[in-house]
Each structure stands twice: as C-alpha cells, then as structure tokens.
Amino acid sequence: MQRVVILGRGASGKSTLAKRLGEITNLPVIELDKLFWQPGLLPTPRDSWSVVQDRLAGRDQWIMDGDLGPYDAVEVRLHRADTVILLDFSLVRCALQAIKRSRERADFWRWLLAYRRKYLPLLLQAIAQHASTADVLTFRDPSDAERFLNTMRVPNPI
Numbered sequence: 017m018q019r020v021v022i023l024g025r026g027a028s029g030k031s032t033l034a035k036r037l038g039e040i041t042n043l044p045v046i047e048l049d050k051l052f053w054q055p056g057l058l059p060t061p062r063d064s065w066s067v068v069q070d071r072l073a074g075r076d077q078w079i080m081d082g083d084l085g086p087y088d089a090v091e092v093r094l095h096r097a098d099t100v101i102l103l104d105f106s107l108v109r110c111a112l113q114a115i116k117r118s119r120e121r122a123d124f125w126r127w128l129l130a131y132r133r134k135y136l137p138l139l140l141q142a143i144a145q146h147a148s149t150a151d152v153l154t155f156r157d158p159s160d161a162e163r164f165l166n167t168m169r170v171p172n173p174i
Contacts, residue, residue: 017041017043017098017099017151018043018076018077018078018098019073019076019077019078019096019097019098019099020034020037020043020078020079020080020097020098020099020100020101021080021081021090021093021094021097021099021100021101021147021150022034022037022079022080022081022082022100022101022103023082023083023090023100023101023102023103023139024083024102024103024104024105025083025103025104025105025107025110025128025131025132025136026083026085026110026114026120026124026127026128026131027110027111027113027114027117027128028103028105028109028110028113029103029105029113029158029161030081030082030083030103031047031049031081031082033081033101033103033161033165034047034079034080034081036165037079037165037168038079040165040168040169041079041168043077043078043079044075044077044078044079045078045079045081046072046078046079046080046081047081047082048069048080048081048082048084049082049084051068051072052065052082052084052087057121059084059087060087062087062089065087065088065089066089066092069089069092069093070092072093073092073093073095073096073097074096080093083139085127085131085135086127086135090139090142090146091142091145091146094142094143094146094147094150095146095147097147097150098149098150098151099150099151099152099153100143100147100150100151100152100153101153101154101155101161101164102139102143102152102153102154102155103155103161104132104136104154104155104156105155105156105157105158107128107129107131107132109158110128111128114128
C-alpha cells in the first residue's frame with residue numbers, strides 16, 4: 017500500500033480516515049478539497065484539475081482523499097492507485113455528519129442525495145476501468161473502517 021485513493025459520499029469521513037491511515041503508514045496525505053476549491057468555492061476547471069492530480073499522482077507514495085462528484089476527474093489518480101478505499105455509508109449518516117460540521121451549499125446536498133443512484137455507479141465504473149489492478153476495499157459502516165485501521169496497526173514490541 018503506497019498510493020491510496022479514498023472516495024465516498026460527502027461527509028462520510030474520507031479526510032478523517034486518510035489522516036488516521038497516514039499516521040499509521042507514514043504515507044503523506046493529500047486532501048483534495050483543499051486544492052480543488054478556489055476562493056469563493058469555485059471549482060478548478062477540469063483540465064487544470066487533471067494537471068494538478070497528474071503531478072500529485074506522479075509521486076511514489078501518497079494517500080489522496082476526496083470525491084468531488086460531478087466536478088471530479090477521478091480517473092487521473094485511479095491510474096496510479098494501488099489501493100482504493102470506498103466509503104459507502106448511508107445517506108442518513110452522511111447527512112447528519114454534514115449538518116454537524118458546517119453549512120453546505122445546495123449543490124453539495126444535491127450530490128449527497130443523488131450519490132448512490134447517480135454518482136456511485138459512475139465511480140464503480142471508473143474504478144473498474146482505471147484501477148483494475150488496485151486492491152479495492154469497500155466499507156459500508158464506520159466500524160468496517162475502524163476494523164481495517166486496527167489491522168494496519170503494528171503491535172508494540174514488549
């Protein structure tokens with residue numbers, strides 16, 4: 017596990033998982049939301065976004081977390097991934113998390129609501145097409161992700 021892509025519905029905990037996995041593996045974490053959104057919450061144009069991701073994905077080691085829905089060019093980072101983690105948590109859980117963390121724009125809520133019906137099938141197709149040799153881990157509940165993190169921890173020698 018050297019190049020990890022973490023995807024999932026908004027407010028599913030992608031950044032939190034990336035940070036915790038980075039602490040365990042010592043892989044550098046790249047939070048794509050911080051690079052993608054321009055001042056005024058304007059999306060980076062797709063061509064420019066592909067160039068940025070290509071540069072980042074060219075590194076030897078990384079964890080990239082982010083799912084930018086209709087704005088994304090996910091295939092760029094999937095090409096280099098050796099591991100893909102998909103957080104497929106429920107709408108209710110993600111909506112509650114989103115409400116707790118901040119006010120969100122209408123396009124976020126449209127994406128959140130349509131995720132499983134509209135965006136997840138496209139994402140699964142992109143994973144199959146662009147990351148066919150990667151290990152794909154799907155977590156449907158936060159406890160699945162927690163168990164995974166626990167397996168990644170190296171026991172302390174006595």
